[in-house]
Every structure is written in structure tokens, then in C-alpha cells.
Amino acid sequence: MARSVTSRGAGRRASGAGAPASAAEPVSDISLTREQRLDLYYWMRLTRSLEERLVNLYRQTKVVGGLFRSLGQEADAVGSAYALRQGDILSPLIRNLGSMLVKGATPVEILKQYMAKADSPTRGRELNIHFGDTERGFIGQISPLGDMVPVMAGVTLTFRMRGEDRVGMVYVGDGATSTGAFHEGINFAAVQRCPLVVIIESNGYAYSTPTSKQTLAKQLVDKALGYGIPGERADGNDVIATYEATKRAVDRARRGEGTSIIELVTYRRKGHAEHDNQSYVPAGEIERWERENDPITRYLSRLADEGVSDTEITAIDERVQREIDEATDIADASGVPEPLDALVGVYAEPPTAEPLWFREGRRAAVDVNERAAGWGTFDVPAKGDE
Amino acid sequence: MGEITYLEAIREALFEEMERDPNVFMIGEDIGAYGGAFKVTEGLLAKYGESRVIDSPISEIGIVGAAAGAAHMGMRPVVEMQFIDFIANAYDMLTNYVATARYRAFLPTPMVVRGPSGGYVRGGPFHSQNPEAGFIHTPGLKVVYPSTAEDAKGLMKSAIRDDDCVLFFEHKYLYRRIKAEMPAGDVTVPIGKARVAREGRDLSIITYAATVYKALEAAEQLEREDRLSVEVIDLRSLAPLDDDAIVATVKKTNRVLVVHEDTRTGGIAGEITARINETCFSWLDAPVLRVTAHDVPLPYAPSLEDFVLPQTADIVLAARRLAAY
Numbered sequence: 091m092a093r094s095v096t097s098r099g100a101g102r103r104a105s106g107a108g109a110p111a112s113a114a115e116p117v118s119d120i121s122l123t124r125e126q127r128l129d130l131y132y133w134m135r136l137t138r139s140l141e142e143r144l145v146n147l148y149r150q151t152k153v154v155g156g157l158f159r160s161l162g163q164e165a166d167a168v169g170s171a172y173a174l175r176q177g178d179i180l181s182p183l184i185r186n187l188g189s190m191l192v193k194g195a196t197p198v199e200i201l202k203q204y205m206a207k208a209d210s211p212t213r214g215r216e217l218n219i220h221f222g223d224t225e226r227g228f229i230g231q232i233s234p235l236g237d238m239v240p241v242m243a244g245v246t247l248t249f250r251m252r253g254e255d256r257v258g259m260v261y262v263g264d265g266a267t268s269t270g271a272f273h274e275g276i277n278f279a280a281v282q283r284c285p286l287v288v289i290i291e292s293n294g295y296a297y298s299t300p301t302s303k304q305t306l307a308k309q310l311v312d313k314a315l316g317y318g319i320p321g322e323r324a325d326g327n328d329v330i331a332t333y334e335a336t337k338r339a340v341d342r343a344r345r346g347e348g349t350s351i352i353e354l355v356t357y358r359r360k361g362h363a364e365h366d367n368q369s370y371v372p373a374g375e376i377e378r379w380e381r382e383n384d385p386i387t388r389y390l391s392r393l394a395d396e397g398v399s400d401t402e403i404t405a406i407d408e409r410v411q412r413e414i415d416e417a418t419d420i421a422d423a424s425g426v427p428e429p430l431d432a433l434v435g436v437y438a439e440p441p442t443a444e445p446l447w448f449r450e451g452r453r454a455a456v457d458v459n460e461r462a463a464g465w466g467t468f469d470v471p472a473k474g475d476e
Numbered sequence: 477m478g479e480i481t482y483l484e485a486i487r488e489a490l491f492e493e494m495e496r497d498p499n500v501f502m503i504g505e506d507i508g509a510y511g512g513a514f515k516v517t518e519g520l521l522a523k524y525g526e527s528r529v530i531d532s533p534i535s536e537i538g539i540v541g542a543a544a545g546a547a548h549m550g551m552r553p554v555v556e557m558q559f560i561d562f563i564a565n566a567y568d569m570l571t572n573y574v575a576t577a578r579y580r581a582f583l584p585t586p587m588v589v590r591g592p593s594g595g596y597v598r599g600g601p602f603h604s605q606n607p608e609a610g611f612i613h614t615p616g617l618k619v620v621y622p623s624t625a626e627d628a629k630g631l632m633k634s635a636i637r638d639d640d641c642v643l644f645f646e647h648k649y650l651y652r653r654i655k656a657e658m659p660a661g662d663v664t665v666p667i668g669k670a671r672v673a674r675e676g677r678d679l680s681i682i683t684y685a686a687t688v689y690k691a692l693e694a695a696e697q698l699e700r701e702d703r704l705s706v707e708v709i710d711l712r713s714l715a716p717l718d719d720d721a722i723v724a725t726v727k728k729t730n731r732v733l734v735v736h737e738d739t740r741t742g743g744i745a746g747e748i749t750a751r752i753n754e755t756c757f758s759w760l761d762a763p764v765l766r767v768t769a770h771d772v773p774l775p776y777a778p779s780l781e782d783f784v785l786p787q788t789a790d791i792v793l794a795a796r797r798l799a800a801y
Contacts, residue, residue: 154777206777207777214780220600232602234561234564234602236534299506304533369510448793449790
């Protein structure tokens, strides 16, 4: 099957003198069952179709803010998150809807969040996929890039301090590797031998800035040398290669061998957000990736080679569609936040701020008597959601 | 010459200053080929090339620090924060390094850090902030925050020509909503001078940026419904503050309401109130009142954002209380 030139870097190690752990490491059991392989397809399809639904809602002005797509990057998000197990924690970035779904975020939560609904995971406080749930194993990002690397260093430091068998994963893009937070966070994690896997999604662009203007490093995985940690580069549009590379790093972390970098090479086919017309992209580049290196097309072809029938695929597609339809109905019917909810939960104590003097007489937020601790992400069970 | 927007006025100032002074250059994320997230710098790359319009990596500490170094060498860099919220990343560089450079090391640091600021746009907690208070508190930095297109242009010219670091806050709600015809020629607006946005006799509203328009709306309503004559002062510069303009309006109307979009605690309204108490307390007929945002991070949902931020109705209510005192 057709592959882009960039996928040739798959499996290449940042070996060399400074990468101690890349040699002689135990071989992990990274085989996937047939059911798991179909599972990967389900998550990728769900990611893409859910974003397509969001585009419709955006055009109907039901999405309040911007819309961020991961079209063409579904394999890197899904394949990497799939290498974790229950109890592990990841921190996604803006193209990692797929990772969050794998970790248990539901379509109805995503839709409500974009639509700023009262019962969205952040109760209308935050946008798009900026939310988390430590129980299910994901911690929401903030907009400043790289900030989640040191945070995840601390999360995984805690795993190590408590002697827990848990691993953390944090996603950054090529752009975030230029930030101070990335550098300080990964260096701290490395020195402390935190069980952390840093996924660098190398998708060609940070907003409009091509990776060539972000760094002179030939490949981002080379940064691992400077931190004295293992690094591996994989084809992010190959969900199995992504899974395998990530799994090796996850296994190392779980064995107590510290922090790794995994660079996943992929391509951002849509703009930074829905408003971005991608005028800065060379003509034909997007179309070439779509034609030659679509992660879902590639995976479907692989599954067909492995004997998966069209009927099985169609059944998954229909299930995805049904789940998204049901989630949309629920999200659409949901209400908008009560204004006074805005004052609740800045601190644990007091649980709510008082309205300022010019809003006197509107005390409802104080009267609901809910404490900030109860205002994290909560899961509203919805029919048809996994 | 037709009217241009607040955003175009800023862009015009950047073009004219780059043309006037070869030491002026731009640096920021996505400012060149893309023209900036809001297209403020659109066209600059085509005219002045990559050496003077630099697309940077995502490195706010790096670009603010590099601007400082270039400024020491006699350049006049203009740094864009893609959203002013990200200036927090450069806080160390600005407050510890840039703000102290002249005082401790006699190093001139003529640079501008500019960026889209403010809310009312459903931007959520990281694309809506008004972080001016932290910088106003830092000696060594100047802070301006214009509300009109003429002031945006004139203040940008002054900021670029200033021999110290100027933080230039641009209100993104005003970018394309506010228009004006520009005065002919090379006109600057002095830093540190407020503007009387509306003359009045009965009470004064002191404000800046987007809430200038809410104050003007409120003033019209109060004139119509209460026959109150409301003066509106647009500060334009927050550091240094125009004490003369503040004292003048206190002595004129004897009743003062300070309005800002920033949160209440530690916001500049407290500083203005304290200065009035110190300098012209005996001229007051009522305590100084504040209308500000609530002390919470700015939420995304329209119903929540509208509650947190000051609205015209709040200003009307506060002004009535002040008038009745």
C-alpha cells in the first residue's frame, strides 16, 4: 500500500552514544488479538465521525467556540493511548480526541463540552476537549503549550513515590517542543526517572508554522539524546506501529526504567482550527496525504488482508453512527449553565464567591450548597455510549 | 480617506513605523506567512521580508528575551503574543529582566509587547484574559490599552518610539467593531494621557478598553431616563496613570465610578480609588464605587461569561446609586 516518505522513519531509534536504553531491552508482548484490532478501528472511526458531527454542529452555530480537528491523526492518538491500561493516566493535546475516547471520554461529553452545556464535563467553564477525569485516567490540557509535561512529571513522580505500577503519558506537538515548560518538564521527569512517556506528535504544522521553523533538529526524537533518555520514532499514521512503539515505552516505564520520548510522524490535514483556511500550506500537500496516507484507509486495507470482512466493518460503522446520533440528541437537549454557577468552585473553601454588590439579590449559587470538590468531571451515563 | 478598523489602525501604525525606522522589527508566532492569529500583521512580511518579520517558534520566554537583547543593541522590536494570555509565560523575562534593566544596569530596552486581550468573545479561560494588573504593579514597565482606532494607531507609534518597554493591550472585541477615520500625517498619542470620551457634570465613570463603550451606553441611558449628565474618562494608559485627568474629573463631578473588565481584587480600580482618597477626598460627595469582573477565571459558556463580566446594566445601576448617595 502507498506510504509517504516520512513513514520510512518508522521504528528508527535515536540510538547513538547518548541513548542508553535503546539497546538490549527485553522484548515486550505486543501482540494484539483480532478483537483488539477491530477495537482500534472502532476508536479511529468514532474519532473521525464524531468530529464530522461536530463540523455540522459548528455550521449550525451550536458549537460556541472554535472547533479543532484531528483528521488524519486518528491513528497516532488511538494507537498510543491503546498501549496504556486502566489506572494509567494520560494528558491529551488538542488533536487527541481519539486518546480521550480510548480512555473513556464519551461522545456525549465531547458534544456537550463543545456546545457549552450546563452538564458538560466542565459545566460550561472550558472549551472543546479541555477536560479530564483522573478516575478514568485523563487530565485536561490548558491552552499554553507544553504546560502539561511538568504536570505529568508530577503525576508520574507520585506513582513512583507510592510504588504504584502505573504509567503516565503526555502529548505535545512539534510546536510545544520549543517551549520552556517542555524542556524543564521532561528534564525533571528524566532525572527523577518518572514512569512517563512523552508523545511528540509531529504533524508538520504548529498553527501556520512548519516544523522547519520550529527546530533545526532533523527529527524531534533526537531531543531524547540531550535528556539522556530513550527515544523512538514511529509512523503515526500506522495504528499498529504507533501502538507497538508506544507499548515498548510504556513497558519500560512500568518496569521502572523511567521516561521515554516517542515521536509519531503524522500530518495535520485540517487547519489549526475550523476558521483557518490553510493558505500557508503548499499546493497539493494535503491532497497527497489524504490520497496516499490516510490512517483509516491504510488500516482498513490491512484488516482486509488479515481476513476481516466488509460486513464486520460495516457493523462497526453503523454502531458508531448510532452512538453519535444518540449522543447528539442528548447533548442538544441539554440546557445552558445558570449564570450564578460561574461563582462556584474557585476555592475549596469558601465553595462559592459572592456576587458583587451590583448584582445583589441574586444568590442562587450560594444556595445550591455544592462544594468545589464535587465540581470536577462527572460522567453522565448515556444510552449507547461505551 | 475612509474609515478603518481598530485592527487596521494598529496595522497601519506598524507599517508606518517600520517604514520610518529600520530598527523596528516584528517577532511572534504565526505573524509572517499567516499574518497573525487575528491578521494584525498581515502584509508586513511581503513588504519587509523575513529578516524584519520573524515567525518564531512557540517560545514566549525566548522571543521576549531576544527582543530585550536586540533592544539593548538599539533595535526596536515589537513582539506579538498570539493571545495576551500567553504573556504569563514571559512574566519572568518581563518583570525580572526587562523591567529592571534600565534601573539596575542602565540598559535601554525600547520594545513593545502587544497582543489581543479581553473577553466578551466566548474565548474561555485562556483566550480572554486581561492580565494588565500584574504588570502595572511592576515598576519599569509601561502599559497602554486603547479603546478607539485613532488611539490604537497613535499609541502604537508612541509605544514603538518610547525608550522603555511598553505593553500594548489590544482589545479583540474591538478589533473589527470599532472604526474611525485616521488623522492625516504622522500623529502620535502621548503615553500617560487620558481622554475625555464624554463630557458630563453629575458623575464620572473612569474606565478603559472595551468597557469604555459600555460606559458610554450607560451614560446615554442615564441621560435619557434619569436626566443625569455622565462624564466618561478613557484612561488609555494604565502605567503611568494620568493623575491630572482623574483629579480634574473628581473636582468636576464629585462622584466617581471606576469600571474595568479585569477582576476586582488587585485590579487598577483599587489603585485609582486610593489615589483619589489621597489627593482629593474632600471633593467627593459619595464613596468611589467599582464595577468590575467577578473574581473567577473567565468561563466559556455565554451565560457564565456574561455573568462574570461587567455589563451596561451594572454600570447603570452603580451610577444611579452614586447619583442618589
